[in-house]
Amino acid sequence: MEYKYKNVMVVDDNQIDLYIAEMVMMTTRFAEKVICVSSAKEALAYLKPLYEAPEELPKLIFLDINMPEMTGFDFLNEYERLPENVRKQCIIMMLTTSLDENDRKQAEGNQFVKRFLNKPLDRDKIAELM
Amino acid sequence: MVPQQTYQALHTSYLEKVKLRSDRLMNYFLGSFFVCGLSLAFFYDTWLVAIGIGSLSLIAYYSTKWLLPHSDAYQYMVSIVFGIFMAQFIYQMHGLFEMHFIAFVGSAILITYQNWKLQIPLAALVIVHHASFGYLQYIGYDKIYFTQLDYMTLQTFIIHGILATVIFFICGLWAYQMKMLSERQIRQTFEMGRFQEEQLQRQALLQSNEELKKSNKELDSFVYSVSHDLRAPLSSMLGVIGICEMGDPGPFMEKNISLLKTSIKKLDGFIMDILDYSRNARLEVEKQEIHFDDLVTEITNNLKFMGADDQRKVDIRTNVRNGIAFYSDKSRLSIILNNLISNSIRYQNPEAAEPFVEVRVEVSETSASILIRDNGIGIDKENQGKVFNMFYRVSTKSLGSGLGLYIVKEAVEKLNGVIQLESETGKGTHFNIRLPNFAHSPLITT
Amino acid sequence: MVLSNILVKKTLTIAWLLVIFSGMAGIFWYTDWKYSLPTPVPGQYHPVTTGAYVDLAAKLPIAGNKPVFLHFFNPDCPCSRFNIPYFKALTRKYGDKVSFAIVVVNNQAYTAKEIRHKFDLDVPVSFDSSLAAACGVYSTPQAVLLDGNHCLYYRGNYNKSRYCTDARSNYAQMAIDSLFGSVSRPVFGAYALRAYGCQLPACTKN
Numbered sequence: 001m002e003y004k005y006k007n008v009m010v011v012d013d014n015q016i017d018l019y020i021a022e023m024v025m026m027t028t029r030f031a032e033k034v035i036c037v038s039s040a041k042e043a044l045a046y047l048k049p050l051y052e053a054p055e056e057l058p059k060l061i062f063l064d065i066n067m068p069e070m071t072g073f074d075f076l077n078e079y080e081r082l083p084e085n086v087r088k089q090c091i092i093m094m095l096t097t098s099l100d101e102n103d104r105k106q107a108e109g110n111q112f113v114k115r116f117l118n119k120p121l122d123r124d125k126i127a128e129l130m
Numbered sequence: 131m132v133p134q135q136t137y138q139a140l141h142t143s144y145l146e147k148v149k150l151r152s153d154r155l156m157n158y159f160l161g162s163f164f165v166c167g168l169s170l171a172f173f174y175d176t177w178l179v180a181i182g183i184g185s186l187s188l189i190a191y192y193s194t195k196w197l198l199p200h201s202d203a204y205q206y207m208v209s210i211v212f213g214i215f216m217a218q219f220i221y222q223m224h225g226l227f228e229m230h231f232i233a234f235v236g237s238a239i240l241i242t243y244q245n246w247k248l249q250i251p252l253a254a255l256v257i258v259h260h261a262s263f264g265y266l267q268y269i270g271y272d273k274i275y276f277t278q279l280d281y282m283t284l285q286t287f288i289i290h291g292i293l294a295t296v297i298f299f300i301c302g303l304w305a306y307q308m309k310m311l312s313e314r315q316i317r318q319t320f321e322m323g324r325f326q327e328e329q330l331q332r333q334a335l336l337q338s339n340e341e342l343k344k345s346n347k348e349l350d351s352f353v354y355s356v357s358h359d360l361r362a363p364l365s366s367m368l369g370v371i372g373i374c375e376m377g378d379p380g381p382f383m384e385k386n387i388s389l390l391k392t393s394i395k396k397l398d399g400f401i402m403d404i405l406d407y408s409r410n411a412r413l414e415v416e417k418q419e420i421h422f423d424d425l426v427t428e429i430t431n432n433l434k435f436m437g438a439d440d441q442r443k444v445d446i447r448t449n450v451r452n453g454i455a456f457y458s459d460k461s462r463l464s465i466i467l468n469n470l471i472s473n474s475i476r477y478q479n480p481e482a483a484e485p486f487v488e489v490r491v492e493v494s495e496t497s498a499s500i501l502i503r504d505n506g507i508g509i510d511k512e513n514q515g516k517v518f519n520m521f522y523r524v525s526t527k528s529l530g531s532g533l534g535l536y537i538v539k540e541a542v543e544k545l546n547g548v549i550q551l552e553s554e555t556g557k558g559t560h561f562n563i564r565l566p567n568f569a570h571s572p573l574i575t576t
Numbered sequence: 577m578v579l580s581n582i583l584v585k586k587t588l589t590i591a592w593l594l595v596i597f598s599g600m601a602g603i604f605w606y607t608d609w610k611y612s613l614p615t616p617v618p619g620q621y622h623p624v625t626t627g628a629y630v631d632l633a634a635k636l637p638i639a640g641n642k643p644v645f646l647h648f649f650n651p652d653c654p655c656s657r658f659n660i661p662y663f664k665a666l667t668r669k670y671g672d673k674v675s676f677a678i679v680v681v682n683n684q685a686y687t688a689k690e691i692r693h694k695f696d697l698d699v700p701v702s703f704d705s706s707l708a709a710a711c712g713v714y715s716t717p718q719a720v721l722l723d724g725n726h727c728l729y730y731r732g733n734y735n736k737s738r739y740c741t742d743a744r745s746n747y748a749q750m751a752i753d754s755l756f757g758s759v760s761r762p763v764f765g766a767y768a769l770r771a772y773g774c775q776l777p778a779c780t781k782n
Contacts, residue, residue, distance in 0.1 A: 014362065014366060016366040016369070016370065016389050016392065016393060017362075017365070017366055017369065019370075019389065020366065020369030020370060020372070020373060021369075023373045023376075023382070024369075024372070024373065024376070027373070027376050027377065028376075066358055066362075068523045068524065097358055097361040097362050097365050098358060099357060099361075100354065118365075119362075119365040119366075119369065120365045120366065120368045120369030120372060121369065122368075122369065122372040123372065123376055174654050174657065174658065175654035175657070176607070176654075178603060178606075178607055179603060179604070179607055182599075182600075182603040183600050183603055183604070186596050186599050186600050186603075187600075189596060190593055190596045190597075193589075193592060193596075194589055194593065197585055197588060197589045197592070198585055198586065198589055203589070207593075214600065221604065221607075224658065
């Protein structure tokens, strides 16, 4: 019970950024289990079957915007179509290098997104979330 | 397009044409009048008059034309000469009154000069000649012989005078109308020319506008992408350093350092790609003789140490069929080959036994055919159309900046060439490039 | 510099043109004058006065007592050619009362047929140049009118104007008219009697 969250998911196409997120969360004991996926498709594939076992769903999803094939915003569109018990469970945080105002507005306008964070994820940012 | 002449220049050249044409016609008419005089001489043996007066008239005309070439005095001479010919023919035919019609013939001929004032000398001469000789004969002055008619009353004279004046007036009027028409024509031509010029200018402006819009749009997307792609490696590096700072990294130290190195290399690579893009877009195309062997060797030397450390070395096979000299831009060709070969290395198929990339070149008089074939992971059908787009990255496995193939395509187009792609996932990719040989032709830059 | 050049050229042109025009006037005047000069009287001229008898018998086959009108003609003489139409008009008008004949005085050989063709008339043609001396004719064209007795009635020019159109000076016609008594015999002045036209036999008036 030292961990804040049991399951947390990080969606990012950059291996290094996944590594960073995982390391930071582990070191700060933010999450017990960090699920790293390198594409939005993989994330959806992971989430869909879990509607039967909602307690296994990650409480937080850290989502990158700039990903090939399916961007963070594309994920959000698909996320809306997920079954309700799944949607209700997860809170989404945008984690991106983007400085674009339009991206920020679009993200914060989305009902599922709680925060818009800039990479890199570090101890201080995690502390804020705790 | 010939630059638009000034109105003055157009006006002058048009009038010159009218003058030259009329002068040429005059040569024929005056010649015919002279010959007429000679043929009339047969009737009454009036040879002295025919030859003497005829040739003096022609001498008067041509010498005026020669002495004062820039004035239109000689045109007035034509008018006078027609009057003299009329008098000459009347004389030669012993007062045959029908010869007066010669004056009207002359009056009509003068219309071609489009100057109504030319009618005046002829009209004056005819009226004075008619009046004075007619009167003298009428009063019985026996030294003068003018007409075969029995009488020349004042009434007859006035009627003749009025009719003659009417004809001269009408010919003058037509000359004037013709001139007005010419003026209108010149004006129209001028306006049309100016209008066309304006049209072209407008089109050029529209085109450059379009190009600017395109440039601006590219710039916007470029700046957006650049800001993202430059920051990504930097944020990764910061993240890794943050991890190191968080405490004793221990066993992860090596990994952290290697990750840092990867990020830095990626950043560097991206910056070099931007430089390539800029060079291709902005530098003038230079024509040099290309030695493909040396070029490919140079590139492969630079790329030898490329690739992730755990990647296998890729065999670079070259097959250059030379013989004919090939001229093109060396730096762009270098960029093209460099990008394609390094892509082949980067995207090698881990399942292939012997990863290779083959570079085959065939040179002809008109073009060079370059084939770059590898057995890498390939590009699937739905992405094949998009890989040449700016910042397009095929998949999560893409390690590049997304600029590489875009730069290749732009460079090929700059050299007036064409590039084709054939690929099958899992099997390999092959790029076919045809570039024109600038050996004999001047470069046409787009 | 250029301006004065133009002025010089203009003056030159005008002067030259004046020369030409005076030349033209000269030619006209000269030709006119030439034709109006009387023919020089030849050296051995033997004047034949009015009333003298002219013997035609051998030279021209003209019968009867009709008056005879002799037209002295030289085809090469322009003055002769001038009045061909007029002579035709005369023959038409007086042909029944007067016998017309043409006397050709010329060095060249012309046939009678050619002469008749020229006039488009069927009149006797003689080539006997002694007739000229007999009538006292020394130029062409000349009209000689002999009365019924073949005596010289009139010898002289056709007309004051060489185109024979001046009705007031139709001397030959007047002569014929007065012969038949329709008008009184006019006094013929120098214009009628002083012969002008071409010399015999060859015309030098060209």
